[in-house]
Amino acid sequence: MTLSYRPGDSLAHRLDPRTKLAFQVAFAVAAFAHTTPKGLLALSGVAGVVLASSDVSAREALVEYRFVFPFLLAGPLLSAAALGPPWIRWQAGFDSLLASYRVVLVLFVSAAYLRTTPVRDSRAAIQHLVPGKAGQLLGTGVGFVFRFLPVLQADLRRIRDASSARLGDQRGLIDRMKLVSISGLSRALSRADRFALALRARCFSWNPTLPPLSFSRADVPVIVGSVGLLLWAII
Amino acid sequence: MSTDTASVELVGEETAENVARAALLAALTGAFAYVSFPNPLSPAPVSLQVLGVFLAGILLGAVWGGVSMALYLVTGAVGAPVFAGGSAGVGALLGPTGGYLWSYPVAAFAIGAIVHGGVRLRNRVPRGIPRLVGAMAVGTVVIYAFGVVGMSLVLGMTLQKAFVAGAAAFIPAEAFKMAAAIGVVRSDQITAE
Numbered sequence: 001m002t003l004s005y006r007p008g009d010s011l012a013h014r015l016d017p018r019t020k021l022a023f024q025v026a027f028a029v030a031a032f033a034h035t036t037p038k039g040l041l042a043l044s045g046v047a048g049v050v051l052a053s054s055d056v057s058a059r060e061a062l063v064e065y066r067f068v069f070p071f072l073l074a075g076p077l078l079s080a081a082a083l084g085p086p087w088i089r090w091q092a093g094f095d096s097l098l099a100s101y102r103v104v105l106v107l108f109v110s111a112a113y114l115r116t117t118p119v120r121d122s123r124a125a126i127q128h129l130v131p132g133k134a135g136q137l138l139g140t141g142v143g144f145v146f147r148f149l150p151v152l153q154a155d156l157r158r159i160r161d162a163s164s165a166r167l168g169d170q171r172g173l174i175d176r177m178k179l180v181s182i183s184g185l186s187r188a189l190s191r192a193d194r195f196a197l198a199l200r201a202r203c204f205s206w207n208p209t210l211p212p213l214s215f216s217r218a219d220v221p222v223i224v225g226s227v228g229l230l231l232w233a234i235i
Numbered sequence: 236m237s238t239d240t241a242s243v244e245l246v247g248e249e250t251a252e253n254v255a256r257a258a259l260l261a262a263l264t265g266a267f268a269y270v271s272f273p274n275p276l277s278p279a280p281v282s283l284q285v286l287g288v289f290l291a292g293i294l295l296g297a298v299w300g301g302v303s304m305a306l307y308l309v310t311g312a313v314g315a316p317v318f319a320g321g322s323a324g325v326g327a328l329l330g331p332t333g334g335y336l337w338s339y340p341v342a343a344f345a346i347g348a349i350v351h352g353g354v355r356l357r358n359r360v361p362r363g364i365p366r367l368v369g370a371m372a373v374g375t376v377v378i379y380a381f382g383v384v385g386m387s388l389v390l391g392m393t394l395q396k397a398f399v400a401g402a403a404a405f406i407p408a409e410a411f412k413m414a415a416a417i418g419v420v421r422s423d424q425i426t427a428e
Contacts, residue, residue: 003323003324004314004316005314021325024325024326025325028325028329035391064322064324065322065326065327065330066320067319067320067321067322068322068327068330068331068332071330071331071332071386071390071400071401072331072390074400074401075331075386075390075391075392075400076390078392078396078399078400079390079391079392079393079396095391096390096391096392098391099389099390099391099392100331100390103326103329103330103331103389103390106325106326106329106330107324107326107327107330108326109326110324110325110326110327110329111324111326113314113324113325114314114323114324117313117314119313119314119315122313122314123313125313126309126313137254137302138305138306138309140254141254141257141258141261141302141306141309141310142306142309142310142313142315144254144255144258144259144262145258145261145262145265145306145307145310145315145317146310146315148258148259148262149262149265149266149310149315149316149317151262152259152262152263152265152266153266153269155266156266156267156269156270160270173272173274173275173281173411174411174414174415174418176272177272177281177283177286177411177412177415178414178415178418178419178422180270180283181267181283181286181290181415181416181419182418182419182422182424182425183424184263184266184267185263185290185294185419185425186424186425188259188260188262188263189256189259189294189425191259192252192255192256192258192259192260193252193255195255195258195259196251196252196254196255196256199246199251199254199255200248200251203243203245204245204246204251205243205244205245205246206244206245206246207242207243207244
């Protein structure tokens with residue numbers, strides 16, 4: 001993970017998280033609606049502005065999502081290949097290449113969100129956007145997952161280290177998977193039990209205090225831009 | 236939002252326990268995304284993510300299994316590095332492998348419903364092998380159906396080609412994960428009730 005929240009004073013840092021979420025969705029809708037050379041050229045410009053206004057370099061964003069590149073390359077190659085004459089279908093390959101490129105643009109915008117939005121704000125945005133108990137459940141749950149992810153990762157790392165110190169890595173695949181997951185799961189479950197007890201002891205309630213979220217003047221152009229992108233996608 | 240002190244509504248005991256378990260299983264699924272083993276059958280390594288989906292459905296039942304996987308998706312979308320290869324963000328949900336991710340809550344729900352014979356959670360997790368295998372097979376079909384359709388939409392490919400690019404190399408490994416999940420559920424160390 002190379003991209004996570006970093007404090008800063010860029011334009012994107014000052015925006016409300018709800019505005020940024022809305023913009024991401026609008027951008028993706030526009031990219032899927034206008035997968036043409038012209039449309040993607042325009043959206044590349046938009047993505048460039050987004051990266052520049054959030055202090056993320058394109059390289060960082062690409063490294064973050066390196067995992068999807070095999071699929072993005074396989075798409076056009078497989079689409080272009082045909083099992084009979086004429087063997088290579090340029091048009092299908094080109095269409096799929098445009099589709100792959102639009103994914104890269106969507107990933108850029110998503111990287112900008114990750115860099116400029118703290119978890120607390122995202123959680124508050126979820127609770128503002130999803131009404132009622134469902135939203136509170138999602139909001140608190142997201143906080144818990146963030147809290148426990150590094151703990152469980154460390155658990156699994158220790159289990160794997162201990163297992164390989166005892167030549168566990170020479171056993172069969174199923175045995176190894178079982179070993180890691182039985183110990184990992186039993187630790188996770190006992191952590192869950194202790195955590196539930198701790199929550200009850202601290203009066204875990206449906207009405208927590210959230211960080212204040214408010215729209216500012218900086219949000220206006222971004223909201224207008226999101227609406228514009230959506231309109232462009234529909235027309 | 237201001238602090239609300241007038242009417243504090245406590246979360247019920249059972250719900251608190253279920254929320255804690257759902258969150259922990261979501262986190263475990265995220266941690267499993269980092270654990271990969273060399274695959275004897277294909278060059279693509281096996282990661283344990285899908286095992287997390289199986290276990291969430293089997294241990295938490297349909298409703299809370301589904302909630303757990305929804306938490307996993309939302310947490311990843313807002314920035315926790317829980318998706319394959321430690322990636323995160325809304326972009327991962329809209330990328331070529333996004334279809335697989337969207338399927339997780341549905342698959343966990345289906346697995347839970349089949350294993351527990353309905354949406355209500357049974358007191359003890361059923362251990363019959365045919366039922367567990369059947370449930371996980373249905374879950375796997377759901378995951379790959381969403382995954383292949385998602386990939387064909389995102390990359391503009393035909394369904395057959397999306398299957399070749401995104402599913403064919405990974406499906407055999409699912410059998411290993413099912414075997415491991417059965418071993419986990421039937422193991423004496425796991426006492427989820």
